[in-house]
Amino acid sequence: MLQxxxxxxxxxxxxxxxxxxxxxxxxxxxADGKPLFxxxxxxxxxxxxxxxxxxxxxxxxxxxxNGKQYTVLPSSRGYREQGVASWYGRKFHGRNTANGExxxxxxxxxxxRSLPIPTxxxxxxxxxxxxxxxxxxxxxxxxADRIIDLSYGAAVKLGFEDQGTAQVEVVALSVDGSEDLxxxxxxxxxxxxxxxxxxxxxxxxxxxxALSATLRSQMEAPVLVSEIYLGDQAYYRVRIGPVDxxxxxxxxxxxxxxxxYSNIRAMPD
Numbered sequence: 390m391l392q393x394x395x396x397x398x399x400x401x402x403x404x405x406x407x408x409x410x411x412x413x414x415x416x417x418x419x420a421d422g423k424p425l426f427x428x429x430x431x432x433x434x435x436x437x438x439x440x441x442x443x444x445x446x447x448x449x450x451x452x453x454x455n456g457k458q459y460t461v462l463p464s465s466r467g468y469r470e471q472g473v474a475s476w477y478g479r480k481f482h483g484r485n486t487a488n489g490e491x492x493x494x495x496x497x498x499x500x501x502r503s504l505p506i507p508t509x510x511x512x513x514x515x516x517x518x519x520x521x522x523x524x525x526x527x528x529x530x531x532x533a534d535r536i537i538d539l540s541y542g543a544a545v546k547l548g549f550e551d552q553g554t555a556q557v558e559v560v561a562l563s564v565d566g567s568e569d570l571x572x573x574x575x576x577x578x579x580x581x582x583x584x585x586x587x588x589x590x591x592x593x594x595x596x597x598x599a600l601s602a603t604l605r606s607q608m609e610a611p612v613l614v615s616e617i618y619l620g621d622q623a624y625y626r627v628r629i630g631p632v633d634x635x636x637x638x639x640x641x642x643x644x645x646x647x648x649x650y651s652n653i654r655a656m657p658d
Contacts, residue, residue: 421480423550424494424541433542435497436524438509440566447488447506447528448571454531464569465508468561470536474512475554477529478541486527497546500527500538501559505569509562512539514547514555521546522562568635583655585630586642597625604629607648610641631658 450461462468482494488506492498499510504525513520523543530538537559541550549555588604591597597614604612608629615626629645632638638655645653 421477424479424482428495428542428545430546430548433495433497433521433546435522435546436509438522438562438564440564440568441507443505443507443567443569443571444488445571447486447526452528454528457531459502459528461505462503463505465504465510465561466563468504468508468510469558471515471556471558472536473534473554474514474537474539474544474547474549474557474559475530475532475535476539476541476544476550488526490526492527492540493542494540495542496540497521497523497543498527498540499523499525499543500529501525501536502528502531504561505571509564510537511560511562512537512543512547513558513560514549515558516555517548519547582657583635583638584632584658585628585656586632586638586645586653587626587628587656588645588650588653589627591625591627592622594625597627600627608641608644628656 448461451458452461453459477500478494481492484492486492486498486500499512501508501510504510506526506528508525509522510525511520511522521543523539527538535554537557539547544550544555547555547557589597589600591600594614594616601612601614604627610629610632612627612629615628617624617626629641630638632641642653642655
């Protein structure tokens with residue numbers, strides 16, 4: 390079976406003109422190192438764990454890097470591991486992480502081979518007792534002797550930016566309300582701020598009122614009529630909502646389709 394081609398920061402590195410050695414014809418990447426500006430531990434802001442959906446982006450599984458296959462865990466719940474942490478900084482600052490976010494070497498983020506993205510985790514430096522929360526948004530490190538790759542800022546806060554590696558414990562933090570949407574591509578494409586389904590829009594209020602009455606007899610969900618103006622023309626939108634649960638909103642969307650309604654669409658406030 391063909392494996393998906395997954396490009397992460399350690400597997401597909403960009404070559405710049407400055408990295409070309411014209412006399413030898415050899416291209417290379419500059420070595421990683423500390424960012425241009427230094428930062429103090431107190432300047433590194435720890436993320437506050439919050440409910441975030443686990444989307445398909447960054448969570449391809451299995452995936453291959455450097456000829457080796459890796460698998461993303463179905464859940465971060467209960468994950469706890471001790472091992473070696475390393476850090477990455479200047480070389481990757483400003484590049485995209487595995488889920489498409491931009492890597493900030495000064496932020497409190499991390500790369501992990503198997504934790505779902507995003508995952509919040511508490512990392513403790515077992516050599517000095519320092520501890521902090523990081524947010525996993527990248528893949529790596531692809532070295533068998535390391536379990537996590539931290540941003541330069543996180544390494545500073547944990548006190549091992551000069552030595553490069555440290556013995557750490559990584560404990561995943563569960564956040565109530567987080568949704569795992571990896572297995573539902575249709576739902577994963579819906580934006581997180583969608584709370585309504587618009588069923589119709591009319592220039593005549595009577596038409597909107599009639600449709601809303603029909604919908605109230607068919608659907609177990611709030612139905613409302615709202616007036617908006619486009620120029621001097623008033624329109625009356627018939628919408629179902631607000632619904633804060635995206636899975637329920639998708640279920641209502643499917644119900645409307647089964648009832649024969651067309652031109653329906655999910656939308657924010």
